[in-house]
Structure formats: structure tokens, C-alpha cells
Amino acid sequence: MPDWLPLALLIPAGVIAGIVNSIAGGGSFLTLPALMLTGLPDQVANGTNRIAVLMQTVFASYLYHQHERLDRKVIGKVLVPMLPGALVGAYLASEVDPKAFQGAVGLLFLAFSVLMIAKRRRLIDEGAVKVASRPVAWASLFGVGVYGGFLQAGVGLLLLLSLSASLGTDLAGSNALRQSVVAVWVVPVLAWFAYRGQVQWLPGIILGVGNLVGAKIGTRLAIEKGNGLIFACLVAVMLLTAARSFLLMQ
Numbered sequence: 001m002p003d004w005l006p007l008a009l010l011i012p013a014g015v016i017a018g019i020v021n022s023i024a025g026g027g028s029f030l031t032l033p034a035l036m037l038t039g040l041p042d043q044v045a046n047g048t049n050r051i052a053v054l055m056q057t058v059f060a061s062y063l064y065h066q067h068e069r070l071d072r073k074v075i076g077k078v079l080v081p082m083l084p085g086a087l088v089g090a091y092l093a094s095e096v097d098p099k100a101f102q103g104a105v106g107l108l109f110l111a112f113s114v115l116m117i118a119k120r121r122r123l124i125d126e127g128a129v130k131v132a133s134r135p136v137a138w139a140s141l142f143g144v145g146v147y148g149g150f151l152q153a154g155v156g157l158l159l160l161l162s163l164s165a166s167l168g169t170d171l172a173g174s175n176a177l178r179q180s181v182v183a184v185w186v187v188p189v190l191a192w193f194a195y196r197g198q199v200q201w202l203p204g205i206i207l208g209v210g211n212l213v214g215a216k217i218g219t220r221l222a223i224e225k226g227n228g229l230i231f232a233c234l235v236a237v238m239l240l241t242a243a244r245s246f247l248l249m250q
Helices: 004-023 028-037 042-066 072-095 098-118 120-124 134-150 155-167 171-195 201-225 227-248
Strands: none
Touching: 004 028, 004 042, 004 201, 004 227, 028 042, 028 201, 028 227, 042 072, 042 171, 042 201, 072 134, 072 155, 072 171, 098 227, 134 155, 134 171, 155 171, 155 227, 171 201, 171 227, 201 227
């Protein structure tokens, strides 16, 4: 394989991941293997992937803001418990191989997908209600922050559900907020990985360019199709994530 081919393949991988991330999340399950195909070790790929995530979420946040779908007033409140969690997760990720937790990740996403199907009506309903008290909501957001700092792949799925339950917003509203929240807390996480020498900027930026294109497509689809599309993609990606995690254990 020519040396340039794995880098070139990062662009289409980034486009697909950008679409998935903008609708529901989980695109990093595609971009992490793509980065490792370029020869990056697991932990360096994990750090480098945050460059593309930052580029995609900043751009998607801007698009949601343009369409007046982003409630900026609650971003700070959500970040209070998430930022410390993200830093804890980033520290753990720089010390521990994320593959050690494949089975736990699979069980987590399988359980959430079953729960989502059972609560389908509430999640799709435009009048979604708040189901978590403030302490529970903060604990949930802190936990999502830890997971996201540790392993970016799949954090958007968990954050989307956590925001919906904590704030009482529908999936479309939570999806717009999710982009801005991730755009902020991924900055210190990326900085930590860079400090540890676990970031390669060129492949990260190339991947990010693809993510920008995908974010444009995915954001438009999410805005036009709303909760139904987001819910379908959310369940599908969660089930695929669970299956992938179990297969990697073999």
C-alpha cells in the first residue's frame, strides 16, 4: 500500500463519521480504526482523533446556531460537571489501554439501546419531560465526561441521552446542545493528549477536513428530519457499537 493512501482514506472516513456524529454520534468508531491504519498506536490515534472532533463540533455548532436551534444559555451549566470528568477520563486514557474495557462498553451500549426502544415514545415526542433530578443529572454528566475523556468513540450517544433526560429537551434540541458542549470540553482533553505526545497533527487535520464536509450534510439532515431520524440512527449505532465491542473481545 502506498504511504499516502491511508492518509487519503481519512477524508472519506471523516465525511461518513461527520454525518454520523452530527445526527447521533458514534463516528469515532470509524475514525479510530482509520487513524490506526496510518500506523498510529492506539493511544496516539485516540488523542489525534480529538482534532477532528473539535473541528466537526465547532462547525456543527455554528450551523445549529445559524438555524436558531442552539440554546446557548445552558451550555455552561452542562459543562460544570462534564469538564472535570473529561480531564479524569483523559488522564486514564493516557495510562490505560481502552481495549481493556471492550466488554463493559458493549454491555453499556446494549443496555442503553434496549432502554431507548422501550422509551421510544418519550424520546421522539416533542414534549419530552425531565426525568432526572439535579444530583442525578450532574452525576450522569460527570460520568459521560469521564467516558468521553477516556474514549471519544460513542460519547455523543451517551451525551445525547443524558442531556435529554437531564434537561427535558427533545432529541433534536439535545443534539444541537451536544455539539457545543463537546466542542468546549474536547479542548482541554486534546491539550492533555498533546502534552503527553499522543497527538499527530497532520492526520488529525486531514480527518477533520472530511468531518467538516460530513457535519454540513449531517446537520442539515438532523434539522430537516428531526427526532425520528436521530432516534433511528441512535439505536442503530448503539447496537452496532455493542456488537463491535463483543466481537473485539473474541
